[in-house]
Structure formats: structure tokens, C-alpha cells
Amino acid sequence: MPALTLATLQAHLGGHILGDPARILRGAASLERAGPEQLSFVVGRKFLTQARASAAGALLVAEDLAAELEGDRLVLANPHAGFARALTLLHPPSLPAPGIHPAAVVSPQARIGAEVHIGPCAVVEAGAVIGRGCILGAHSYVGPEVQLGEDCLLHPRSTVLHGCRLGHRVILHPGCVIGGDGFGLAWEGDHWLKVPQVGRVILGDDVEVGANATIDRGALDDTVLEExxxxxxxxxxxxxxxxGRQTAIAGCAGIAGSVKIGAHCQIAGAAMISGHLEIGDRVTISGGSLVAKDIPAAGVYTSVMPLMPYADWRRNAAHLRHLDDLxxxxxxxxxxxQSKE
Amino acid sequence: MPALTLATLQAHLGGHILGDPARILRGAASLERAGPEQLSFVVGRKFLTQARASAAGALLVAEDLAAELEGDRLVLANPHAGFARALTLLHPPSLPAPGIHPAAVVSPQARIGAEVHIGPCAVVEAGAVIGRGCILGAHSYVGPEVQLGEDCLLHPRSTVLHGCRLGHRVILHPGCVIGGDGFGLAWEGDHWLKVPQVGRVILGDDVEVGANATIDRGALDDTVLEExxxxxxxxxxxxxxxxGRQTAIAGCAGIAGSVKIGAHCQIAGAAMISGHLEIGDRVTISGGSLVAKDIPAAGVYTSVMPLMPYADWRRNAAHLRHLDDLxxxxxxxxxxxQSKE
Amino acid sequence: MPALTLATLQAHLGGHILGDPARILRGAASLERAGPEQLSFVVGRKFLTQARASAAGALLVAEDLAAELEGDRLVLANPHAGFARALTLLHPPSLPAPGIHPAAVVSPQARIGAEVHIGPCAVVEAGAVIGRGCILGAHSYVGPEVQLGEDCLLHPRSTVLHGCRLGHRVILHPGCVIGGDGFGLAWEGDHWLKVPQVGRVILGDDVEVGANATIDRGALDDTVLEExxxxxxxxxxxxxxxxGRQTAIAGCAGIAGSVKIGAHCQIAGAAMISGHLEIGDRVTISGGSLVAKDIPAAGVYTSVMPLMPYADWRRNAAHLRHLDDLxxxxxxxxxxxQSKE
Structure with missing residues (x-):
């Protein structure tokens, strides 16, 4: 783990120092666990008490709270973002060296850029184009005619199927599947007929896809995740x-077919959006909510039953079948x- | 991409042509995006305006709407199914040639049918039987004593564990797991004891399982998905x-243990069915609904809170804890x- | 399949025999399907009728029900746990022999214990420590500096990323991902900045993780699943x-970041717990429920809409937007x- 002074951090992150610029830092930790050689950060007044009790060697903090703390501080406009950057300096990721592992299987018809790492048992099929600086982890799969931009990071066991396109710096986590067939079925008398899915998935620059997430290819046109x-x-x-760009979708959420979501939206965990809907920009959907109508206007939307002890729920929920009657x-x-007295 | 005339399409799909049988088609696309050499289709009156504005070279359309459109048309009883078949002609899938990749690991105790393709890093264990014409993608795994019918398509990284049986033409998408252990636990004083899961998974002909879906083996008897x-x-x-046969279950749905679902059901996305229930034939469950009781009768069933702006939800939801009181x-x-006037 | 007498079973499981100790058993099955050489079990009075009709060769049964049945019985305090143990004797799992498959890729800088099996296309990275008796299935991935205790069972295609720690006898099912990055994002003006995730996942002894489940590494501190x-x-x-220890979480459930769950809890399928909450010991969450507040007290908690035929739902649900008004x-x-008569 590298050692940095608070002054060096300031050189990377900007801001101004209160306290000792020579303070040495060898890592980062949460307020509770940080020791005298570790950096931590404070976002929000509610963490002030914890911050005062912290043994952290230095804190990243915003201007408005800086005066309420003591010790060595680096004052930043955005301490959370600053902490993200500091982490990369204090805990640099150990990336594998460029080179193709002898147990990788790379088609001679694939085009591999400079400084690319391909791990053991990774498979790259014919016609694939891998941009400069990409890392393809063990067991990753890059299908025929796939194109990856520069500096993409495919964690072990991520999968990109034929013809899909990834921008630069895309990160895929283990087990995610980019470009599986959509659930296209036509009913024919007494059975389902599979509708071939001939579109692709297009992932913009800096897209990140979590572990075991699935992004289906388009039926005819493409499935698109913007930058x-x-x-x-x-x-x-x-x-x-x-x-749309910079929209974030949390764990276990499901977006049905042909949904259009705007930019800067936040879809919380386990939320579900029904098919063919249009969601505007800057819409927030609460966790576990089901969206069954278009949402044109920005705002926060919710559709969950409140939690109750089971006995209460039983008593109350019975009436939900009779609300119309009530x-x-x-x-x-x-x-x-009315009576008149 | 192959070029076909509308007459050739008719030879495959039946129906009758309105317009030019010599119209040449080189692909298929959505109404919005189709160009003069592309086929598209119209299902439902609501798409008529879009169809009239489309630049598509030809349209598949049902009898009742055909007269309301111009241009080259192939009139079919079921244009959606026809379009599915047309796609296979216009965008033929590029399937890998038969043969075993040198980086595949196939047990000498496995029995491999004719015309089978086994991709790089695929693993086939002892006692497995692979039917004629199967395609096993890269990183796919076929466990000991597994039996696959003919013409199964295992996409890269699909997994079938020991002893499971697949019918003919089964399609497995990347990351799906057929035959993982069920969640069988016995409580013993102060800890859980694992209950060994000794059943299998039986998949009928023409079953299709999506990316990262999981079908657990039976505890004692088998888990069965019919044709x-x-x-x-x-x-x-x-x-x-x-x-039951021809039932379709959409993304993110969960079916708990020992549930019996009838034929021709449609379980929409993110629906959940509690354990040990029985669902009849031709039942439709709405997206995000939770089923906690048997459903013997066909019909559509729903259990979701309607979505509201968060402020409205907060005001309204508070009363849900007091419905009984209301x-x-x-x-x-x-x-x-009552007052009597 | 081994043949055992009821007396041999008793020697392993304790309890006392009613009927013939020499009864020979060659397997186990459900009450409906068991034949005269198969063992079955009865838990709960509601299965008595089925048990009386069963052709099973012998039954495991608790004291209170034993007298109400005939035939060969082994009377146990906990027949369900007994049946779990009997299954291991009657259907012993066929575990692969120790040894490293030639198509496995094991770093020379990994430390492999005695009696370890490593399957084809498994990858073990530098610095990994694999405890005595572990089984690493085909396509499994053990990242750099990972430590596995003794007798862990990694089913094919399970993934443990760098630095994570597993106790003894941990079972990982196919496709699960231990140690993927948490969803850590900092907003910076007009885009998300990735917050590096530098914690680990720590799995205690006897933890079991299902197929395609995902356990993210901690952002700074660790993600911990106790024994x-x-x-x-x-x-x-x-x-x-x-x-906390011996807590069970059923399929499709989602636990958001920084949630603390106590010991002996049961989280049913598709339940969701929002971030930063604290759930006490012995809490049960019903299937499909959303938890959005701390739950300090033991008990059963629920938050679902009851299922209705769609037409009823439509009529009733409309009022949910106007409950406050009602x-x-x-x-x-x-x-x-009030009128006074």
C-alpha cells in the first residue's frame, strides 16, 4: 500500500488543507475503523459526531463542516467524489499485465489492440475487435463480431454475445450477460414460436454492468445504454x-421490453418497469415499486405497501379486497x- | 444477408400477395426503421398510422387490416408468427460447424451424437449423452449422466448439472443453471442441516431458459418443465x-418450491408464487404480483400497489396501517x- | 445405490425401531412415490393419511405420531433432520477424486491443500490458499489472495474474487459471485464517479450460497456472513x-447496502430490505415484502397487497390513491x- 502525504493528496484532488500537510496516509477506511495513518471522509452533518470520535489520520470534508472539526483536514467542494479519487491512489487496483494467457482461446480472426490482457480460459471469437488496454478476465467470453472500445474491464466470467458494441472504459462484472436473446414469442395456435432476435446491445462509454445482470439484445433494433x-x-x-445517460439502476430491478428511460434517472432496488413505457429525465423510482404507466415528469414515485407485523397486516389487508365497498x-x-338540532 | 422475393416468402409462409411478388427483401426491421428492401409487419389497428408512414419494402399483415394499407403486402392469418419465420429466412443464424474444439474437455465416457458442435472450454462429463445436432457453446457445462435430446442449443456458459434430462430443441441461454440444489434445510436445535437434493430437472421438448435463470433439481422427486x-x-x-406445457414466465419472476402451474399460463415479470401452491391452466399473473393462495380458475390476477408521486404515497399509505380501524x-x-326530518 | 437395514440407519441416527430392524432400504423417496425398498418420513399430523397410504418400506417419524402408523418405523426426535442424514447414507453424493485436472489452470503461487480436487477449466490465481479436502468444480474461479477453509465445495462455475475469505465447509452453487464490486457511486456535477470497493467478503463456516446469487465485497470494511x-x-x-449466524434468505431476495441482519432470521423469497437498516434476531420477513425501516423486535412482518382477480383489483386499487381523502x-x-331520537 503506497504512503502519501496530505499535501500529495491535495495536489491530486485540489481543495485546501487545515492542519498538517505532511500527515502521512497509507490507506482509507470508514470513520469507525480508520486509524491514524488512514484517510476517511465526512458527508453530511449527521456524521459529525462520528467524525469527531474517529481516529482517522485525516478527513476529507466540505467547507461548511470543516470548521466544526479538528485534526488534519482536506477541504473539498465534493468530499465524496474526492474520496473516490483518493481511494484509487491509496488502494491502487492490481491490474494484470498485458499479454494473452496460454490457456486463453483467441480466434486468429479477432483483432486485439495493444496492451490488452486476456486471462486463462477466456474465449475471443472470430471478428471480435478488442480496443487498446482492455482487460479480459478469466472465463470471459467475447462473441463473434463484438467490438470493445479502449480500456474496457471485463471481470472474470463476463459474457458479451455476437455483434454487441461496447464503448470505452466499460466495466462488466462477473456473470453478466450482454446480448442474450430477448423474450420474443409469437403464439401460433397451441404453442409458442420463437421470434429470432436480430438486434444488438450498444453500451456507451463508462457504462458499468453488475454481477449476473442481463442486458438482452434488441428484437429488430438495438438495446441501447447511453454513456x-x-x-x-x-x-x-x-x-x-x-x-439515457448517467441513469443508475440498483440491484434486482427489472426493466421490461421496449422501455425508454430518460437521462439522470435513479431506479432503486427491486423496482420493476412494465413494457413499452416512457420514463422522462430525472425520475426517481423508489425501491420495490412497480411502474405500469408512463412517467413524463421528474420527481419521486412509489408503489409499495408499508410493512406491518403480520397480525396487523392480516387484519388490515382483508379490507383491501373491499375498498370499493368501503x-x-x-x-x-x-x-x-344531516340531523338538525 | 440473403435476398428473397416476396413470392419466395409466400412459398414458405403461405397467405396471398397484394402488390408486387417480385419485390426483393434483404432483411427485416421495425416499422420506423425499415427501408425499401426490408420486411416489416403490422399486428393491430393501433399500428396502422405507423405502417402507412413506414418505408418498409413489404409488410406482413392480417386480412382485416390489409385493405387499409398500400404497397406490397403478404396477407397472413398470423402475421406475428409469419414474421418470426421470415426472420429465420432473412437473418439466418450463423451456427457453428459440427466438431469438437481442441480446447473443449469431453470425457471419453460421454456419448456424443453426430453433427454435434462443442465449443472452446466447454466441459462434458462422464456418462453424458449428447443428441444429434446439439450445439454446446464455449464454457458450457454438461455434468455427469446428463442427457440431451437432438438439436439442443446451449449458449456459451450455460450449465446443466448431473443427471438432468433435456428433450429435443431445448435452448439454454448464457449463465442459466439447470439442476442446482434446491434450498432444502432442516432445523436441528440451533443450526440448519442441509437436506441432500437427490431429484433431477426434466425439461421437455422446445423448452427455452433465459440468461442467468435457475431451475433447481427436485429434493426427492423431479422438477419438471413440460414441452x-x-x-x-x-x-x-x-x-x-x-x-405445464406452453406456459411462459417472464423476467425476474420467482416460483417457490413444489408449486404446480398448469398449461398455457402467463406469469408476468417479477411475479412471485409462494411454495406448495397449485395454479390452474390459462392463468395470467400480472407483473410484480405475489401469489399466496391456490388459483384454480383461469383468469387474470393482480396484487400490486398503484404507483404515486412519493408525497401522495406517503399521505395515502399511512392509512393502510389503519384500514381495519377505518x-x-x-x-x-x-x-x-338516522335523523328523521 | 447402497443397501442398508433399518438397524444400520438406527445406528447412525439414534431413536428406536418399531417393526422389523432387518428391513432393507435402497433409497429414499417422497411418501407418494416410495416403494417397499425406500425410506420416507412424516413431519406433521397433516401427512398421516398420506403416510398410511404410502408403500414406503420404512418411515422416519416422531414419537407423537408413531403410534398412529403401522409398518416399519424408526422413531426420532427430529425426523426431518434424520431424513437429511439418511439421504446422505442412501444417496451418497458422488464426489470427484482428489487431483488437479490437466485442463485446470492453477497458479504456481497458489497453495493447494491435501486431497483437493480441481476440475477442468477451473482457474486458481496467485496467492490463493485452498484448504484440505476442497472441491473446485469445472469453470470455478478462485481469485488472487482468496482463502478457502477445509472441505469447501465450489460447484462448477462458482466465482470468488480477489481477497475474499471462506470458512470451512462452505458450499457455493453454480454462477454465484462472491466479492463483486459494490454499487458505489459518487455524483460529480453531471456524471457518476465510481467509488473503488476495497473491502472483502467474509463467509463463515457452513455458509451456503445459491446459484447465481451475488455477494458484493465491502466498500471499505468487509461484507460478512456469519457461520x-x-x-x-x-x-x-x-x-x-x-x-448473523444461521439466518436463511430465500430465492430472489435483495439486501441493499450496509444492512445489518441478526441471527436466526428468515427472509422469505423476493423480500427486499432497503439500505442501512438494522434487523434484530429471529425476525421473519414474509415473501415479497419490502422492509424500509429498522425492525428491532422478533416477529413476522409483511407488506404485500393481497391478490385479486384483475377486475376487482382495478376497482379497489383506484381508491388507494385517495385513501387520505376517504x-x-x-x-x-x-x-x-348525531340525531337524537
Whole structure:
């Protein structure tokens, strides 16, 4: 682990130092666990007490809270982003060296850029184009005619199927599947007929796809994730979806076919969006909510039952089957002539 | 991409042509994107406007709408199914040639049929039987004593564990797991004891299982998916389920243990069915719904909260914890003597 | 399949025999399917009728029900646990012999214990330590500096990423991903910045993780699953979660970041727990429920809409957007002066 002074950090992150610029840091940790050679950070007033009690060697903190703390501090406009950058300096990822492992299987008809690493048991099929600086982990699979931009990171066992296109710096986590067939079925009398899926998946620059997530290829046109879209683990994006730039979708969410999601949206965990809907820019969907209608306007939207002890739920939920009746009875009561005293 | 005339298409699909039988087609596309050498299709009156504006070279269309359109048309009883078949002609899948890749690992105790393709890093264990014409993609895994019918298509990285049986023309998408252990646990004083899972998974002819879906082996008896069952991505089918023919289950749905689902059902995305339930034939479950009781009768069933702006949800949802109280108060009001004017 | 007498079973499982100790058993099956050479078991009075009709050669049964049955019986305090143990005797798993397959890729800088099996196309990276008796299935991946205790069973295609630690007897099912990056993002003006995830995953002894489940590494500190935690298929456990001993989480459940779950909890299928919450010991969450608040007290908690025929749902659900209004109107009615007869 490299050792850095607070002054060196400042040289990378900007901001100004309160306290000792020569403070030496050898890592980063949470406020509770950080020791005197570790960096931590404070975002929000509610962490002030914890920050004061922390043994951290130095803190990244915003201007408005900096004065309320003591010790060595680097004052930044955006301490969370600063901490992300500091982590890369203090815990540099150990990336594998360029080169093709002898147990990788690379088609002679693939085009491999400079400084590419291909790990053991990775498979790269004919016609694939791998951009400069890409890392293809063990067991990763790059199908025929796939194109990867520069500096993509395919973690072990990530899969990109035929014809898909990835921009630069795309990160794929283990087990994700880019370009599986969409769920296209035509009913024919008494059985389903498979509808061939001939579109592709297009991932913009800086897209990240989580472990075991699945992004289906388009039926006819393409499934598109614009620049900077972030997809968490076990998310399903069905065929023909179009997801706008810098939208983030958290774990276990599901986006049905042909959904169009705007830019800068946040879809929380386990939320589900039904097919063929249009969601505008800057829409937030709460965790576990089901979206069954278009949402043109920015805002936060929710559709969950509140949690209750089971006995309460049982008592209350029974009425949900009779809400219409309850509403009718209220109306009837309102129509009764009022007594006049 | 092959070039076909509309007359050739008709020879394959039946129906009758309105317009020019010599119209040349080199691919298929959506109504919006199709050009003069591409085929498209119209299903439903709501797409008529789009169809009239389309630059598509020819359209597949049903009798009732054909007269309302111009240009070259092939009139079919089922244009959606026809389009599925046309796609196979216009965009023929590029399947790998038969043969075993030198980097595949095939047990000498496996029995491999004629015309089989086994890709790089695929593993076939002892006692496996691979039917004629099967394609085993890169990184696919076929465990000991597994039997595959003819013309199965295992996409890269699909996994079939020991002893499972697949019918003919089964399609497995990347990352799906056929025959993982069911979640069988016995409580023993202060800890869980694993209950060995000794059943198998039996997949009928023409079953399709989506990317990263999981179908668990039976605890004692088998988990069975009958002919033509279609399973989308990230679906969980737990141990001992029995799913009737031509039932389709969409993405992110979960079927708990020992559930029996009838034939011709449609389980929409993210729906969940609790354990040991019985669902009849031709039942449709809406997206995101939770089924906690048997459903003997055909029909559409739903259990979701409607989506609202978060502020509205907060105000309304609070009352859900007190519905029983509200109902009681309505009853009390109804019991009040009415004023007599 | 081995043949055992009921007396031999008793020697392993304890309890006492009613009937013939020499009864020969060659396997186990469900009550419906068991034949005269197969063992079955009865847990709960509701299975008595089925048990009486069963052709099973012998039954495991608890004291209170034993007298109500005939035939050969082994009476046990915990017949379910006994049956789990009997299954291991009657259907012994066929484990691969120790040894490293020639198509495995094992770093010379890895430390491999005695009696370890490593299957074809498995990859073990530098610095990994594999405990005595471990089985690493085909296509499994053990990253740099990973440590596995003794007798771990990694099914084909399971993945453990760099630096994670597994205790003894951990079972990983196909496709699960241990140690993927958490979904850590910092917003920086107009785009997301990835926050490096530098923690690990720590799995205690006897932890089991289902097929295609994902357990993310901690952002700074570790993600911890204590001894005996059981995770079903397609479950997501996000970064920094801490799950107490012998807690079981069923299929498709999702646990968001930094959630602390106590010991002996049961999280049913498709339940979702929002980030940064604390759940006490012995809490049960019903299937499909969303937890959005801390739950300090043991008990059963639920948050689902009851299922209805769609037409009923449509009629009833409309009022959910106006519950606050309904409640207000009830209040208004209650305030009306009552008529005095």
C-alpha cells in the first residue's frame, strides 16, 4: 500500500488543507475503523459526531463542516467524489499485465489492440475487435463480431454475445450477460414460436454492468445504454430498451421490453418497469415499486405497501379486497340527511 | 444477408400477395426503421398510422387490416408468427460447424451424437449423452449422466448439472443453471442441516431458459418443465415445481418450491408464487404480483400497489396501517340512528 | 445405490425401531412415490393419511405420531433432520477424486491443500490458499489472495474474487459471485464517479450460497456472513451487509447496502430490505415484502397487497390513491352532530 502525504493528496484532488500537510496516509477506511495513518471522509452533518470520535489520520470534508472539526483536514467542494479519487491512489487496483494467457482461446480472426490482457480460459471469437488496454478476465467470453472500445474491464466470467458494441472504459462484472436473446414469442395456435432476435446491445462509454445482470439484445433494433449508465447486480434489461445517460439502476430491478428511460434517472432496488413505457429525465423510482404507466415528469414515485407485523397486516389487508365497498358506504353516509338540532 | 422475393416468402409462409411478388427483401426491421428492401409487419389497428408512414419494402399483415394499407403486402392469418419465420429466412443464424474444439474437455465416457458442435472450454462429463445436432457453446457445462435430446442449443456458459434430462430443441441461454440444489434445510436445535437434493430437472421438448435463470433439481422427486415452457432471464424455479406445457414466465419472476402451474399460463415479470401452491391452466399473473393462495380458475390476477408521486404515497399509505380501524368507524357510523326530518 | 437395514440407519441416527430392524432400504423417496425398498418420513399430523397410504418400506417419524402408523418405523426426535442424514447414507453424493485436472489452470503461487480436487477449466490465481479436502468444480474461479477453509465445495462455475475469505465447509452453487464490486457511486456535477470497493467478503463456516446469487465485497470494511448463513438462488447481498449466524434468505431476495441482519432470521423469497437498516434476531420477513425501516423486535412482518382477480383489483386499487381523502371524509362524518331520537 503506497504512503502519501496530505499535501500529495491535495495536489491530486485540489481543495485546501487545515492542519498538517505532511500527515502521512497509507490507506482509507470508514470513520469507525480508520486509524491514524488512514484517510476517511465526512458527508453530511449527521456524521459529525462520528467524525469527531474517529481516529482517522485525516478527513476529507466540505467547507461548511470543516470548521466544526479538528485534526488534519482536506477541504473539498465534493468530499465524496474526492474520496473516490483518493481511494484509487491509496488502494491502487492490481491490474494484470498485458499479454494473452496460454490457456486463453483467441480466434486468429479477432483483432486485439495493444496492451490488452486476456486471462486463462477466456474465449475471443472470430471478428471480435478488442480496443487498446482492455482487460479480459478469466472465463470471459467475447462473441463473434463484438467490438470493445479502449480500456474496457471485463471481470472474470463476463459474457458479451455476437455483434454487441461496447464503448470505452466499460466495466462488466462477473456473470453478466450482454446480448442474450430477448423474450420474443409469437403464439401460433397451441404453442409458442420463437421470434429470432436480430438486434444488438450498444453500451456507451463508462457504462458499468453488475454481477449476473442481463442486458438482452434488441428484437429488430438495438438495446441501447447511453454513456455513463450504471447497472447493479441481478438487474434485467429486456430487449429494445433505451436508457439515457448517467441513469443508475440498483440491484434486482427489472426493466421490461421496449422501455425508454430518460437521462439522470435513479431506479432503486427491486423496482420493476412494465413494457413499452416512457420514463422522462430525472425520475426517481423508489425501491420495490412497480411502474405500469408512463412517467413524463421528474420527481419521486412509489408503489409499495408499508410493512406491518403480520397480525396487523392480516387484519388490515382483508379490507383491501373491499375498498370499493368501503368507499361506496362512505358516500352513502354522506348522502344521509344531516340531523338538525 | 440473403435476398428473397416476396413470392419466395409466400412459398414458405403461405397467405396471398397484394402488390408486387417480385419485390426483393434483404432483411427485416421495425416499422420506423425499415427501408425499401426490408420486411416489416403490422399486428393491430393501433399500428396502422405507423405502417402507412413506414418505408418498409413489404409488410406482413392480417386480412382485416390489409385493405387499409398500400404497397406490397403478404396477407397472413398470423402475421406475428409469419414474421418470426421470415426472420429465420432473412437473418439466418450463423451456427457453428459440427466438431469438437481442441480446447473443449469431453470425457471419453460421454456419448456424443453426430453433427454435434462443442465449443472452446466447454466441459462434458462422464456418462453424458449428447443428441444429434446439439450445439454446446464455449464454457458450457454438461455434468455427469446428463442427457440431451437432438438439436439442443446451449449458449456459451450455460450449465446443466448431473443427471438432468433435456428433450429435443431445448435452448439454454448464457449463465442459466439447470439442476442446482434446491434450498432444502432442516432445523436441528440451533443450526440448519442441509437436506441432500437427490431429484433431477426434466425439461421437455422446445423448452427455452433465459440468461442467468435457475431451475433447481427436485429434493426427492423431479422438477419438471413440460414441452414448450418458456422461461425468461433471471427467473428462479425452485425444487419440485411442475410447470405445464406452453406456459411462459417472464423476467425476474420467482416460483417457490413444489408449486404446480398448469398449461398455457402467463406469469408476468417479477411475479412471485409462494411454495406448495397449485395454479390452474390459462392463468395470467400480472407483473410484480405475489401469489399466496391456490388459483384454480383461469383468469387474470393482480396484487400490486398503484404507483404515486412519493408525497401522495406517503399521505395515502399511512392509512393502510389503519384500514381495519377505518372500516370499523364506517360500521359505527352506519349503526347510528338516522335523523328523521 | 447402497443397501442398508433399518438397524444400520438406527445406528447412525439414534431413536428406536418399531417393526422389523432387518428391513432393507435402497433409497429414499417422497411418501407418494416410495416403494417397499425406500425410506420416507412424516413431519406433521397433516401427512398421516398420506403416510398410511404410502408403500414406503420404512418411515422416519416422531414419537407423537408413531403410534398412529403401522409398518416399519424408526422413531426420532427430529425426523426431518434424520431424513437429511439418511439421504446422505442412501444417496451418497458422488464426489470427484482428489487431483488437479490437466485442463485446470492453477497458479504456481497458489497453495493447494491435501486431497483437493480441481476440475477442468477451473482457474486458481496467485496467492490463493485452498484448504484440505476442497472441491473446485469445472469453470470455478478462485481469485488472487482468496482463502478457502477445509472441505469447501465450489460447484462448477462458482466465482470468488480477489481477497475474499471462506470458512470451512462452505458450499457455493453454480454462477454465484462472491466479492463483486459494490454499487458505489459518487455524483460529480453531471456524471457518476465510481467509488473503488476495497473491502472483502467474509463467509463463515457452513455458509451456503445459491446459484447465481451475488455477494458484493465491502466498500471499505468487509461484507460478512456469519457461520451457517444460508442464501438461496438469485439473492443479492450488497456491500457492507452483516448477516448473523444461521439466518436463511430465500430465492430472489435483495439486501441493499450496509444492512445489518441478526441471527436466526428468515427472509422469505423476493423480500427486499432497503439500505442501512438494522434487523434484530429471529425476525421473519414474509415473501415479497419490502422492509424500509429498522425492525428491532422478533416477529413476522409483511407488506404485500393481497391478490385479486384483475377486475376487482382495478376497482379497489383506484381508491388507494385517495385513501387520505376517504379517511378525512370518515372524520367529517364522525363530527356531524348525531340525531337524537
Amino acid at each position: 455513463g449508465v450504471k447497472i447493479d447486480n441481478l438487474v434485467q434489461v429486456a430487449h429494445n430498451c433505451h436508457i 368507499a361506496r358506504r362512505i358516500k352513502a353516509l354522506e348522502k344521509q340527511p | 414448450g415452457v418458456k422461461i425468461d432471464n433471471l427467473v428462479q424455479v425452485a425444487h419440485n415445481c411442475h410447470i 372500516a370499523r368507524r364506517i360500521k359505527a357510523l352506519e349503526k347510528q340512528p | 451457517g448463513v444460508k442464501i438461496d438462488n438469485l439473492v443479492q447481498v450488497a456491500h457492507n451487509c452483516h448477516i 379517511a378525512r371524509r370518515i372524520k367529517a362524518l364522525e363530527k356531524q352532530p
